[in-house]
Amino acid sequence: MPAIFRPRSTLIGRAVLLAMAMTVTVAVGWWWLAPRSDWARRVGFTIDQPVPFSHQHHVAGLGIDCRFCHTSVEVSAKAGLPPTWTCMTCHSQIWTNAGLLAPVRQSLAEDKPIVWGRVNNLPDYVYFNHSIHVAKGVGCSSCHGQVDNMPLSHKAATLTMQFCLNCHRDPGPQLRPENAIYNTEWVRPADMPSPDAMLAHYGIPNRTLTDCSICHR
Known part of the structure; x- marks a missing residue:
């Protein structure tokens, strides 16, 4: 009785099964990783603006303080636009x-x-207050990056829930002195007070900052 399948059929079948398995693996990997990538979150991407405003020129070049344009950053939830x-x-x-x-x-x-086009944005169900963060020692560059090096503004951090929780779980190491809040070039010095000392300095209460109600109201 003649053979139904040729000898190479087994090889072809295995190759097809391997290709199918690889396709499924790549598809699942893309489904899992793509939404978590900087591309999906638009980190590092500039957007079109009506005027190509350069923070690099105005901040690093001319030395203009953040509060000159973002006047409500110390008193309001929103930093404001000029x-x-x-x-x-x-x-x-x-x-x-x-x-x-x-x-x-x-x-x-x-x-x-x-x-202006929105560079940094949060979902509507997230409450964020600029004034409380700068009042408690969180510098602008902690979230917005070194804007003084940006010819055109771009999103510097993911601003995901995990990004916020990383700080809220252990805020002490993220805090800086009052005179460094708006210094985008600030680097934590070796003789910096301990994280616990910074928490006490800013009067940050001994409570969990990961309660849902803090960011979701």
């Missing part, structure tokens, strides 16, 4: 005819705010 007249404080005197700044001049002339 109204057009804040920009025109300088640009009514310098770069007055620059094409890049045409949207700024138009915003002032029409009394309409510039619509």
Whole structure:
């Protein structure tokens, strides 16, 4: 009786099964890893803005303090964005005819705010308060990265729940002195007070900061 399958059929069958197994493995790996990647979370990606504002130029180059533009960061949940007249404080005197700044001049002339693209964002079910963080010793660069090195702003941290919990579980090592809150170049010195001392200095209560109600209200 002649053979139904040729000798190489076994090899072909094994190759097909191996390919199928690899395809399933890759698909499951992609399904698991892709949402957790910097690409999915847009970490390091710049977005189009109506004006190509450079923190590198304004912060590192000109030495402008964060609070000059983000005026409500110490008193409000939101850091705030500068109204057009804040920009025109300088640009009514310098770069007055620059094409890049045409949207700024138009915003002032029409009394309409510039619509900036959101770089850092949290889901609606997450409550975050800028003022309490800076008041308790958390520096801007802890979440926003070294903005003074950003020609164009980009998201520097994942801002996921795990990112926040990493700090909330052990906040002491993340705290810095008051005079370093807005220093994006700050590095923890060797003679820094202990984490427990920093917690006591800022009056952070001895309670769990991972309670759901702290961030979800």
